[in-house]
Amino acid sequence: MKTKIINSLFLLFGISISAMAFNPKTDSANTEKAANRGFAVIELFTSEGCSSCPPADKLLAKIQEEHAGKPVYILAFHVDYWNHQGWRDVFSEKDFTKRQYQYASWLNLETVYTPQVVVNGRHELIGSQEETLRRALNIELNSGAPAQLHADAQIEAGKLKLAYQATNAGRGTVLQVALVQKVAHTMVKRGENAGRLLPHVQIVRRIQSFPAVDSGHVALNLPEGFNPTEWEVITFLQNTQTGTITAAIRPDFKQNS
Template sequence: MTMIRKIALPLLLISVISVAFTADLSTTPKSTNTGFAVVELFTSEGCSSCPPADALLAEIEKETSKKPVYLLAFHVDYWDRLGWKDSFSSAKFSARQNQYANWLNLKTVYTPQAVVNGSTEFIGSDEKILRNSINTMLAKPSTDHLEISLGKTDKHNLILNYNTNQQTNGYMLAVALVTQKASNKVLKGENKGSTLSHVQIVRQFDTFQLQGKTNGSVNVQVDQSNGEISSELIAFLQNTKTGKITAASKLNTLLDNQLSNKSK
Protein backbone atom coordinates (compact mmCIF):
# COMPACT_ATOMS: atom_id res chain seq x y z
CA MET A 1 0.00 0.00 0.00
CA THR A 2 1.37 3.38 -1.00
CA MET A 3 1.15 6.01 1.70
CA ILE A 4 0.14 9.51 0.60
CA ARG A 5 0.73 12.06 3.29
CA LYS A 6 -0.30 15.69 3.55
CA ILE A 7 2.53 18.16 3.80
CA ALA A 8 3.73 18.80 7.31
CA LEU A 9 6.77 20.38 8.87
CA PRO A 10 8.37 17.60 10.96
CA LEU A 11 11.14 18.38 13.40
CA LEU A 12 14.55 18.10 11.87
CA LEU A 13 16.01 15.35 13.97
CA ILE A 14 19.60 14.34 13.48
CA SER A 15 19.88 10.82 12.08
CA VAL A 16 22.22 8.43 13.80
CA ILE A 17 25.32 6.81 12.46
CA SER A 18 28.67 5.43 13.51
CA VAL A 19 31.43 5.63 10.98
CA ALA A 20 35.19 5.55 10.71
CA PHE A 21 37.01 6.80 7.63
CA THR A 22 40.63 6.81 6.71
CA ALA A 23 42.23 10.22 6.53
CA ASP A 24 42.81 9.57 2.85
CA LEU A 25 43.29 12.74 0.85
CA SER A 26 42.42 11.08 -2.46
CA THR A 27 40.49 13.53 -4.57
CA THR A 28 37.64 12.61 -6.86
CA PRO A 29 38.51 13.13 -10.53
CA LYS A 30 37.37 16.32 -12.22
CA SER A 31 34.07 15.83 -14.01
CA THR A 32 33.88 15.76 -17.79
CA ASN A 33 31.13 17.47 -19.77
CA THR A 34 28.95 14.37 -19.63
CA GLY A 35 25.80 14.36 -17.54
CA PHE A 36 25.09 12.78 -14.17
CA ALA A 37 22.09 11.56 -12.20
CA VAL A 38 21.38 11.86 -8.48
CA VAL A 39 18.53 9.49 -7.64
CA GLU A 40 16.81 9.93 -4.29
CA LEU A 41 14.34 7.25 -3.24
CA PHE A 42 11.97 7.95 -0.34
CA THR A 43 10.99 4.60 1.08
CA SER A 44 10.01 2.73 4.27
CA GLU A 45 10.01 -0.81 5.62
CA GLY A 46 6.45 -0.18 6.81
CA CYS A 47 5.15 0.35 3.26
CA SER A 48 4.06 -2.72 1.28
CA SER A 49 4.56 -0.86 -2.02
CA CYS A 50 8.19 -0.03 -1.25
CA PRO A 51 10.04 -3.39 -1.62
CA PRO A 52 9.70 -3.34 -5.45
CA ALA A 53 11.21 0.16 -5.49
CA ASP A 54 14.05 -0.98 -3.21
CA ALA A 55 14.69 -3.95 -5.51
CA LEU A 56 14.72 -1.68 -8.56
CA LEU A 57 17.26 0.59 -6.88
CA ALA A 58 19.47 -2.47 -6.27
CA GLU A 59 19.29 -3.34 -9.98
CA ILE A 60 20.20 0.20 -10.97
CA GLU A 61 23.14 0.11 -8.54
CA LYS A 62 24.61 -2.96 -10.23
CA GLU A 63 24.09 -1.62 -13.73
CA THR A 64 25.49 1.88 -13.12
CA SER A 65 28.47 1.15 -10.89
CA LYS A 66 30.87 2.68 -13.43
CA LYS A 67 28.66 5.60 -14.40
CA PRO A 68 28.12 9.01 -12.73
CA VAL A 69 24.91 7.84 -11.07
CA TYR A 70 24.52 8.61 -7.35
CA LEU A 71 21.89 6.59 -5.48
CA LEU A 72 20.40 7.60 -2.14
CA ALA A 73 17.68 5.73 -0.23
CA PHE A 74 16.02 7.95 2.39
CA HIS A 75 13.88 5.97 4.84
CA VAL A 76 11.10 8.27 6.05
CA ASP A 77 9.66 8.01 9.57
CA TYR A 78 5.92 8.67 9.11
CA TRP A 79 5.21 4.96 8.58
CA ASP A 80 6.76 4.11 11.96
CA ARG A 81 3.59 4.81 13.92
CA LEU A 82 1.64 2.16 11.98
CA GLY A 83 3.12 -0.92 13.60
CA TRP A 84 6.77 -1.23 12.53
CA LYS A 85 9.59 1.17 13.28
CA ASP A 86 12.07 1.26 10.42
CA SER A 87 15.51 1.31 12.06
CA PHE A 88 16.89 3.30 9.11
CA SER A 89 14.21 6.00 9.28
CA SER A 90 14.59 9.60 10.36
CA ALA A 91 12.31 12.61 10.68
CA LYS A 92 15.08 14.54 8.96
CA PHE A 93 14.57 12.42 5.84
CA SER A 94 10.81 13.04 5.97
CA ALA A 95 11.58 16.76 6.19
CA ARG A 96 13.72 16.52 3.06
CA GLN A 97 10.85 14.87 1.20
CA ASN A 98 8.53 17.66 2.35
CA GLN A 99 11.07 20.18 1.06
CA TYR A 100 10.85 18.54 -2.35
CA ALA A 101 7.07 18.91 -2.21
CA ASN A 102 7.63 22.65 -1.81
CA TRP A 103 10.25 22.82 -4.54
CA LEU A 104 8.19 20.78 -7.02
CA ASN A 105 4.80 22.27 -6.06
CA LEU A 106 3.31 18.98 -4.87
CA LYS A 107 0.27 18.79 -2.62
CA THR A 108 1.29 15.51 -1.00
CA VAL A 109 4.27 13.26 -0.36
CA TYR A 110 4.12 9.49 -0.72
CA THR A 111 6.17 6.31 -0.72
CA PRO A 112 7.84 5.05 -2.75
CA GLN A 113 8.80 8.34 -4.38
CA ALA A 114 11.87 8.95 -6.56
CA VAL A 115 13.42 12.33 -7.35
CA VAL A 116 16.13 12.70 -10.01
CA ASN A 117 18.55 15.64 -9.97
CA GLY A 118 16.11 17.52 -7.76
CA SER A 119 13.98 18.42 -10.76
CA THR A 120 11.63 15.52 -11.57
CA GLU A 121 9.65 13.10 -9.40
CA PHE A 122 7.59 9.94 -9.93
CA ILE A 123 6.60 6.63 -8.30
CA GLY A 124 9.86 4.99 -7.24
CA SER A 125 8.93 1.53 -8.51
CA ASP A 126 8.20 2.75 -12.06
CA GLU A 127 11.13 1.10 -13.85
CA LYS A 128 10.53 2.65 -17.26
CA ILE A 129 10.35 6.23 -15.99
CA LEU A 130 13.34 5.77 -13.69
CA ARG A 131 15.55 4.33 -16.42
CA ASN A 132 14.47 6.98 -18.91
CA SER A 133 15.10 9.74 -16.38
CA ILE A 134 18.60 8.47 -15.62
CA ASN A 135 19.46 8.08 -19.31
CA THR A 136 18.15 11.55 -20.07
CA MET A 137 20.28 13.11 -17.34
CA LEU A 138 23.38 11.17 -18.41
CA ALA A 139 22.95 12.37 -21.98
CA LYS A 140 22.56 16.01 -20.97
CA PRO A 141 25.92 17.85 -21.16
CA SER A 142 27.10 19.50 -17.95
CA THR A 143 30.02 21.87 -17.59
CA ASP A 144 29.75 22.15 -13.79
CA HIS A 145 31.90 19.93 -11.62
CA LEU A 146 32.42 19.20 -7.94
CA GLU A 147 35.63 17.76 -6.53
CA ILE A 148 35.77 16.45 -2.96
CA SER A 149 38.38 14.92 -0.69
CA LEU A 150 38.76 14.04 2.97
CA GLY A 151 41.08 16.00 5.18
CA LYS A 152 42.29 14.89 8.61
CA THR A 153 39.48 12.83 10.06
CA ASP A 154 38.55 11.01 13.25
CA LYS A 155 35.51 9.01 14.30
CA HIS A 156 33.67 12.14 15.49
CA ASN A 157 34.41 14.54 12.64
CA LEU A 158 34.88 14.39 8.89
CA ILE A 159 36.68 17.29 7.26
CA LEU A 160 35.38 17.40 3.70
CA ASN A 161 37.27 19.58 1.22
CA TYR A 162 35.36 20.79 -1.84
CA ASN A 163 36.11 22.66 -5.04
CA THR A 164 33.73 23.67 -7.82
CA ASN A 165 33.86 25.79 -10.97
CA GLN A 166 30.29 27.08 -10.67
CA GLN A 167 29.00 30.10 -8.77
CA THR A 168 27.57 29.06 -5.41
CA ASN A 169 25.42 31.97 -4.29
CA GLY A 170 22.04 30.43 -3.49
CA TYR A 171 23.48 26.93 -3.38
CA MET A 172 24.12 24.44 -0.60
CA LEU A 173 26.55 21.56 -0.36
CA ALA A 174 24.62 18.42 0.60
CA VAL A 175 26.56 15.54 2.17
CA ALA A 176 25.19 12.04 2.68
CA LEU A 177 26.88 9.19 4.54
CA VAL A 178 25.68 5.94 3.04
CA THR A 179 25.60 2.27 4.06
CA GLN A 180 25.75 0.35 0.81
CA LYS A 181 23.91 -2.83 1.86
CA ALA A 182 21.77 -3.99 4.81
CA SER A 183 18.70 -6.06 5.56
CA ASN A 184 16.05 -6.38 8.26
CA LYS A 185 13.43 -8.95 9.15
CA VAL A 186 10.15 -7.10 9.57
CA LEU A 187 8.07 -8.38 12.50
CA LYS A 188 5.04 -6.07 12.28
CA GLY A 189 3.13 -3.87 9.88
CA GLU A 190 2.33 -4.31 6.18
CA ASN A 191 5.54 -6.26 5.45
CA LYS A 192 5.27 -8.55 8.50
CA GLY A 193 7.28 -11.74 8.05
CA SER A 194 9.40 -10.42 5.20
CA THR A 195 13.17 -10.00 5.22
CA LEU A 196 13.82 -6.77 3.34
CA SER A 197 17.11 -5.98 1.64
CA HIS A 198 18.26 -2.43 0.99
CA VAL A 199 21.05 -0.65 -0.86
CA GLN A 200 22.49 2.86 -0.64
CA ILE A 201 20.88 3.61 2.71
CA VAL A 202 21.38 7.19 3.86
CA ARG A 203 22.45 7.12 7.52
CA GLN A 204 23.31 10.79 7.95
CA PHE A 205 22.48 13.82 5.83
CA ASP A 206 23.81 17.37 6.30
CA THR A 207 23.68 20.56 4.27
CA PHE A 208 26.02 23.55 4.28
CA GLN A 209 25.34 27.02 2.86
CA LEU A 210 28.29 27.97 0.63
CA GLN A 211 27.66 31.74 0.51
CA GLY A 212 29.50 32.25 -2.74
CA LYS A 213 32.57 30.16 -1.87
CA THR A 214 33.79 27.90 -4.67
CA ASN A 215 36.29 26.02 -2.52
CA GLY A 216 36.89 25.32 1.13
CA SER A 217 36.04 22.69 3.71
CA VAL A 218 33.10 21.72 5.90
CA ASN A 219 33.04 19.81 9.16
CA VAL A 220 30.61 16.89 9.26
CA GLN A 221 29.99 15.94 12.88
CA VAL A 222 29.36 12.21 13.01
CA ASP A 223 26.73 10.83 15.35
CA GLN A 224 28.04 7.64 16.99
CA SER A 225 24.90 6.31 18.66
CA ASN A 226 23.73 3.97 15.91
CA GLY A 227 26.61 1.52 15.66
CA GLU A 228 26.37 1.37 11.85
CA ILE A 229 29.38 1.93 9.60
CA SER A 230 29.05 3.85 6.34
CA SER A 231 31.24 3.00 3.39
CA GLU A 232 30.36 5.76 0.95
CA LEU A 233 30.11 9.54 0.99
CA ILE A 234 28.04 11.33 -1.66
CA ALA A 235 28.07 15.11 -2.01
CA PHE A 236 26.23 17.41 -4.40
CA LEU A 237 25.43 21.06 -5.06
CA GLN A 238 21.76 22.02 -4.85
CA ASN A 239 19.93 25.26 -5.56
CA THR A 240 18.16 26.32 -2.37
CA LYS A 241 15.26 27.99 -4.22
CA THR A 242 14.47 25.43 -6.91
CA GLY A 243 15.99 22.19 -5.59
CA LYS A 244 17.88 21.60 -8.84
CA ILE A 245 21.11 19.63 -8.41
CA THR A 246 23.91 20.89 -10.63
CA ALA A 247 26.97 18.77 -9.74
CA ALA A 248 27.75 15.68 -7.70
CA SER A 249 30.63 13.50 -6.58
CA LYS A 250 31.37 10.63 -4.22
CA LEU A 251 34.09 8.94 -2.20
CA ASN A 252 34.20 5.21 -1.63
CA THR A 253 35.83 5.54 1.74
CA LEU A 254 37.90 2.89 3.46
CA LEU A 255 37.06 1.66 6.95
CA ASP A 256 39.79 2.15 9.49
CA ASN A 257 39.26 0.44 12.84
CA GLN A 258 42.66 1.50 14.06
CA LEU A 259 41.72 5.15 13.53
CA SER A 260 38.50 4.59 15.45
CA ASN A 261 40.33 2.93 18.33
CA LYS A 262 42.95 5.67 18.52
CA SER A 263 40.27 8.30 18.70
CA LYS A 264 38.64 6.91 21.85
Protein backbone atom coordinates in the same frame (compact mmCIF):
# COMPACT_ATOMS: atom_id res chain seq x y z
CA MET B 1 45.30 10.33 -63.85
CA LYS B 2 42.22 9.51 -61.76
CA THR B 3 44.34 7.38 -59.46
CA LYS B 4 46.76 10.23 -58.81
CA ILE B 5 43.91 12.64 -58.08
CA ILE B 6 42.25 10.19 -55.69
CA ASN B 7 45.53 9.46 -53.92
CA SER B 8 46.20 13.17 -53.60
CA LEU B 9 42.77 13.70 -52.11
CA PHE B 10 43.28 10.87 -49.62
CA LEU B 11 46.67 12.32 -48.70
CA LEU B 12 45.19 15.79 -48.23
CA PHE B 13 42.25 14.36 -46.24
CA GLY B 14 44.62 12.33 -44.07
CA ILE B 15 46.73 15.37 -43.28
CA SER B 16 43.58 17.32 -42.35
CA ILE B 17 42.38 14.54 -40.04
CA SER B 18 45.82 14.32 -38.41
CA ALA B 19 45.87 18.07 -37.88
CA MET B 20 42.44 17.87 -36.23
CA ALA B 21 43.45 14.89 -34.07
CA PHE B 22 46.39 16.77 -32.59
CA ASN B 23 44.76 20.17 -32.42
CA PRO B 24 45.24 21.45 -28.84
CA LYS B 25 41.96 23.38 -28.97
CA THR B 26 40.06 20.21 -29.94
CA ASP B 27 41.73 18.20 -27.18
CA SER B 28 40.96 20.94 -24.66
CA ALA B 29 37.31 21.01 -25.71
CA ASN B 30 37.07 17.22 -25.41
CA THR B 31 38.61 17.32 -21.95
CA GLU B 32 36.18 20.02 -20.85
CA LYS B 33 33.25 18.06 -22.27
CA ALA B 34 34.37 14.90 -20.43
CA ALA B 35 34.68 16.82 -17.16
CA ASN B 36 31.23 18.29 -17.72
CA ARG B 37 29.52 14.96 -18.43
CA GLY B 38 26.04 14.18 -17.22
CA PHE B 39 25.23 12.56 -13.88
CA ALA B 40 22.20 11.44 -11.89
CA VAL B 41 21.42 11.69 -8.18
CA ILE B 42 18.51 9.31 -7.55
CA GLU B 43 16.72 9.92 -4.25
CA LEU B 44 14.25 7.29 -3.04
CA PHE B 45 11.84 8.08 -0.20
CA THR B 46 10.87 4.75 1.31
CA SER B 47 9.83 2.94 4.50
CA GLU B 48 9.97 -0.57 5.90
CA GLY B 49 6.35 -0.07 6.97
CA CYS B 50 5.12 0.40 3.39
CA SER B 51 4.16 -2.73 1.44
CA SER B 52 4.61 -0.88 -1.88
CA CYS B 53 8.23 0.02 -1.13
CA PRO B 54 10.18 -3.28 -1.52
CA PRO B 55 9.79 -3.29 -5.35
CA ALA B 56 11.27 0.23 -5.45
CA ASP B 57 14.19 -0.82 -3.23
CA LYS B 58 14.76 -3.78 -5.55
CA LEU B 59 14.66 -1.55 -8.64
CA LEU B 60 17.25 0.82 -7.22
CA ALA B 61 19.54 -2.10 -6.40
CA LYS B 62 19.19 -3.19 -10.04
CA ILE B 63 19.96 0.30 -11.35
CA GLN B 64 22.97 0.54 -9.06
CA GLU B 65 24.39 -2.76 -10.31
CA GLU B 66 23.86 -1.83 -13.97
CA HIS B 67 25.54 1.56 -13.56
CA ALA B 68 28.48 0.53 -11.38
CA GLY B 69 31.42 2.85 -11.97
CA LYS B 70 29.23 5.47 -13.67
CA PRO B 71 28.16 8.89 -12.32
CA VAL B 72 24.92 7.54 -10.85
CA TYR B 73 24.44 8.25 -7.15
CA ILE B 74 21.64 6.53 -5.23
CA LEU B 75 20.32 7.81 -1.91
CA ALA B 76 17.58 5.98 0.00
CA PHE B 77 15.86 8.17 2.58
CA HIS B 78 13.71 6.24 5.07
CA VAL B 79 10.87 8.53 6.19
CA ASP B 80 9.23 8.36 9.62
CA TYR B 81 5.49 8.85 8.93
CA TRP B 82 4.92 5.10 8.55
CA ASN B 83 6.28 4.35 12.03
CA HIS B 84 2.85 4.62 13.70
CA GLN B 85 1.50 1.75 11.55
CA GLY B 86 2.94 -0.96 13.80
CA TRP B 87 6.59 -1.06 12.75
CA ARG B 88 9.30 1.49 13.44
CA ASP B 89 11.82 1.70 10.61
CA VAL B 90 15.22 1.75 12.33
CA PHE B 91 16.68 3.82 9.46
CA SER B 92 13.93 6.45 9.50
CA GLU B 93 14.57 10.06 10.45
CA LYS B 94 12.32 13.08 10.80
CA ASP B 95 14.82 15.12 8.79
CA PHE B 96 14.37 12.76 5.83
CA THR B 97 10.61 13.34 5.93
CA LYS B 98 11.29 17.10 5.99
CA ARG B 99 13.47 16.70 2.91
CA GLN B 100 10.65 14.93 1.08
CA TYR B 101 8.22 17.70 1.97
CA GLN B 102 10.77 20.23 0.75
CA TYR B 103 10.67 18.49 -2.64
CA ALA B 104 6.89 18.72 -2.62
CA SER B 105 7.31 22.49 -2.30
CA TRP B 106 10.06 22.70 -4.93
CA LEU B 107 8.14 20.56 -7.44
CA ASN B 108 4.68 21.99 -6.67
CA LEU B 109 3.27 18.65 -5.52
CA GLU B 110 0.08 18.41 -3.50
CA THR B 111 1.32 15.60 -1.28
CA VAL B 112 4.14 13.15 -0.55
CA TYR B 113 4.02 9.37 -0.70
CA THR B 114 6.15 6.24 -0.67
CA PRO B 115 7.87 4.99 -2.67
CA GLN B 116 8.76 8.27 -4.34
CA VAL B 117 11.85 8.96 -6.47
CA VAL B 118 13.38 12.31 -7.39
CA VAL B 119 16.17 12.50 -9.98
CA ASN B 120 18.57 15.48 -9.84
CA GLY B 121 15.86 17.43 -8.05
CA ARG B 122 14.01 17.80 -11.36
CA HIS B 123 12.10 14.59 -12.15
CA GLU B 124 9.54 13.07 -9.76
CA LEU B 125 7.98 9.62 -10.13
CA ILE B 126 6.64 6.53 -8.37
CA GLY B 127 9.70 4.64 -7.19
CA SER B 128 8.74 1.31 -8.75
CA GLN B 129 8.10 2.71 -12.26
CA GLU B 130 11.15 1.31 -14.04
CA GLU B 131 10.49 2.72 -17.51
CA THR B 132 9.87 6.23 -16.20
CA LEU B 133 12.96 6.09 -14.00
CA ARG B 134 15.15 4.92 -16.88
CA ARG B 135 13.83 7.71 -19.08
CA ALA B 136 14.70 10.35 -16.47
CA LEU B 137 18.07 8.70 -15.92
CA ASN B 138 18.91 8.78 -19.63
CA ILE B 139 17.93 12.44 -19.89
CA GLU B 140 20.26 13.42 -17.06
CA LEU B 141 23.18 11.21 -18.10
CA ASN B 142 23.07 12.71 -21.59
CA SER B 143 22.89 16.31 -20.40
CA GLY B 144 25.89 18.41 -19.48
CA ALA B 145 26.35 19.17 -15.79
CA PRO B 146 25.71 22.88 -15.06
CA ALA B 147 28.47 22.95 -12.44
CA GLN B 148 31.52 20.97 -11.39
CA LEU B 149 32.50 19.56 -8.01
CA HIS B 150 35.70 17.97 -6.75
CA ALA B 151 36.18 16.67 -3.21
CA ASP B 152 38.51 14.69 -0.96
CA ALA B 153 37.20 12.91 2.13
CA GLN B 154 39.31 12.29 5.21
CA ILE B 155 38.36 10.32 8.35
CA GLU B 156 39.93 11.77 11.46
CA ALA B 157 39.04 11.66 15.17
CA GLY B 158 35.49 10.44 14.66
CA LYS B 159 34.72 12.99 11.97
CA LEU B 160 34.44 13.06 8.21
CA LYS B 161 36.42 16.03 6.92
CA LEU B 162 35.74 17.11 3.37
CA ALA B 163 37.85 19.47 1.26
CA TYR B 164 36.06 20.57 -1.89
CA GLN B 165 36.19 22.85 -4.92
CA ALA B 166 33.08 24.02 -6.76
CA THR B 167 32.84 25.67 -10.18
CA ASN B 168 29.76 27.56 -11.43
CA ALA B 169 27.83 26.75 -8.26
CA GLY B 170 25.83 29.96 -8.52
CA ARG B 171 23.91 31.89 -5.89
CA GLY B 172 21.61 30.12 -3.47
CA THR B 173 23.53 26.85 -3.72
CA VAL B 174 24.39 24.54 -0.84
CA LEU B 175 26.82 21.67 -0.57
CA GLN B 176 24.92 18.57 0.55
CA VAL B 177 26.99 15.84 2.20
CA ALA B 178 25.36 12.44 2.74
CA LEU B 179 26.79 9.52 4.70
CA VAL B 180 25.46 6.33 3.16
CA GLN B 181 25.38 2.74 4.41
CA LYS B 182 25.77 0.58 1.33
CA VAL B 183 23.76 -2.54 2.33
CA ALA B 184 21.51 -3.72 5.17
CA HIS B 185 18.81 -6.33 5.82
CA THR B 186 15.89 -6.09 8.24
CA MET B 187 13.51 -8.82 9.41
CA VAL B 188 10.22 -6.94 9.77
CA LYS B 189 8.02 -8.34 12.53
CA ARG B 190 4.94 -6.12 12.35
CA GLY B 191 3.07 -3.83 10.01
CA GLU B 192 2.37 -4.25 6.29
CA ASN B 193 5.65 -6.10 5.66
CA ALA B 194 5.42 -8.42 8.69
CA GLY B 195 7.40 -11.63 8.25
CA ARG B 196 9.51 -10.31 5.36
CA LEU B 197 13.29 -9.98 5.24
CA LEU B 198 13.82 -6.65 3.50
CA PRO B 199 17.10 -5.89 1.70
CA HIS B 200 18.19 -2.26 1.46
CA VAL B 201 20.88 -0.44 -0.52
CA GLN B 202 22.36 3.04 -0.26
CA ILE B 203 20.70 3.95 3.02
CA VAL B 204 21.26 7.57 3.99
CA ARG B 205 22.18 7.70 7.65
CA ARG B 206 23.02 11.38 7.82
CA ILE B 207 22.84 14.37 5.49
CA GLN B 208 24.02 17.87 6.21
CA SER B 209 24.09 21.03 4.11
CA PHE B 210 26.66 23.82 4.03
CA PRO B 211 26.77 27.11 2.10
CA ALA B 212 28.65 26.40 -1.13
CA VAL B 213 31.72 28.49 -1.89
CA ASP B 214 34.40 28.15 -4.57
CA SER B 215 36.52 26.05 -2.23
CA GLY B 216 36.26 25.09 1.39
CA HIS B 217 36.41 22.55 4.20
CA VAL B 218 33.47 21.02 6.09
CA ALA B 219 33.17 18.35 8.77
CA LEU B 220 30.49 15.90 9.95
CA ASN B 221 30.34 13.70 13.03
CA LEU B 222 30.38 10.02 12.06
CA PRO B 223 27.34 7.98 13.18
CA GLU B 224 27.60 5.06 15.57
CA GLY B 225 28.53 1.86 13.75
CA PHE B 226 30.32 3.66 10.95
CA ASN B 227 32.66 1.42 8.96
CA PRO B 228 34.58 2.93 6.00
CA THR B 229 34.45 -0.34 4.07
CA GLU B 230 30.66 -0.58 4.35
CA TRP B 231 29.78 3.09 3.97
CA GLU B 232 30.38 5.85 1.43
CA VAL B 233 30.00 9.59 1.13
CA ILE B 234 28.04 11.26 -1.65
CA THR B 235 28.22 15.02 -1.94
CA PHE B 236 26.39 17.30 -4.33
CA LEU B 237 25.50 20.90 -5.13
CA GLN B 238 21.82 21.85 -4.83
CA ASN B 239 19.96 25.06 -5.56
CA THR B 240 17.90 26.07 -2.53
CA GLN B 241 15.28 27.91 -4.60
CA THR B 242 14.45 25.17 -7.13
CA GLY B 243 15.89 21.96 -5.66
CA THR B 244 17.88 21.33 -8.85
CA ILE B 245 21.10 19.37 -8.31
CA THR B 246 23.89 20.75 -10.49
CA ALA B 247 26.90 18.51 -9.70
CA ALA B 248 27.71 15.41 -7.67
CA ILE B 249 30.67 13.26 -6.70
CA ARG B 250 31.54 10.19 -4.61
CA PRO B 251 34.95 10.82 -3.02
CA ASP B 252 36.95 7.92 -1.58
CA PHE B 253 37.54 7.76 2.14
CA LYS B 254 41.08 8.34 3.35
CA GLN B 255 42.14 7.58 6.90
CA ASN B 256 44.86 9.16 8.98
CA SER B 257 47.23 6.55 10.37
